[in-house]
């Protein structure tokens with residue numbers, strides 16, 4: 001029998017450190033497939049975050065560097081400006097990109113840096129044990145909002161795509177999800193478009209991937225996938241938010 | 246058998262996403278544990294697999310490969 005689907009070349013043949021059912025692995029595979037399809041593995045430099053994906057440099061089969069918490073867009077700016085012929089993307093969680101790194105994110109978009117950002121939104125700080133993130137939903141229970149996020153005390157979930165869409169430097173912003181095969185296919189299309197946007201020299205793009213964190217949310221993998229479908233994406237509507245390509 | 250899958254039983258973390266999304270319900274958990282302590286995914290209804298690849302797509306640990314008999318569609 002002929003082999004049909006298997007591990008993409010851009011992903012090393014090693015075990016991932018993520019919890020069972022965690023969306024990070026699916027997003028890694030999709031990114032690696034896009035890099036393979038675009039034949040840019042040899043010229044890719046990625047910037048890994050601080051968060052559960054901190055070991056991304058051990059998993060991707062291309063150059064990956066590490067940035068301090070929240071600073072990948074600044075590090076990617078430096079790499080891309082000094083190596084304009086390289087393909088540069090960052091991989092960041094919601095705490096990384098929208099809390100401690102909010103300033104770096106906004107300014108990179110506003111400068112219209114020709115980089116791509118893959119933003120994995122799992123509505124909490126996974127790595128540190130499930131605390132509230134800027135994207136935590138109203139009413140969502142986390143370690144630091146034991147009675148549910150209350151807008152009077154903790155404000156509202158940040159919609160990063162919509163926030164960046166008012167900046168002139170933002171070129172392509174889309175929110176996608178990975179809770180079923182259909183949405184996984186859409187995520188793949190969106191990430192490929194964002195990568196092509198950089199290859200064509202058109203400027204800043206970000207794909208926000210709504211993802212599951214079963215352990216941080218104290219759910220089974222299946223419960224977490226169901227929660228994404230029934231609750232999460234109702235608060236974070238999927239679709240293209242900005243497209244000036 | 247027109248198609249089949251191969252699961253890396255030591256890499257599988259028993260999350261069950263492939264089982265949930267298989268449209269032919271042909272994957273089940275093993276009775277035994279692997280070295281990490283998980284029941285892994287096993288293709289039990291071997292003749293029902295169509296090679297659709299949905300299990301591959303949903304697997305967060307990239308431990309599934311799909312195979313098809315060339316010529317049979």
Ligand SMILES: Cc1ncc(C[n+]2csc(CCOP(=O)(O)OP(=O)(O)O)c2C)c(N)n1
Nearest residue numbers: 050051052069093094095096124125126127
């Ligand atoms: C400067 C600094 N502040 C705080 C931390 C602690 N810290 C590590 S990961 C993390 C948040 C991770 O959450 P997120 O970015 O959403 O990624 P996830 O783990 O959910 O994928 C924090 C606050 C740190 N490592 N460095």
Ligand code: SF4
Nearest residue numbers: 018019022052126213
């Ligand atoms: S804590 Fe959440 S995001 Fe981190 S590896 Fe576990 S499930 Fe994934």
Ligand code: SF4
Nearest residue numbers: 267294295297298300
């Ligand atoms: S390839 Fe399709 S039919 Fe076969 S086990 Fe996977 S999901 Fe089921």
Ligand code: SF4
Nearest residue numbers: 257258260261263304
């Ligand atoms: S989706 Fe992957 S890790 Fe999860 S049970 Fe199936 S083969 Fe194992």
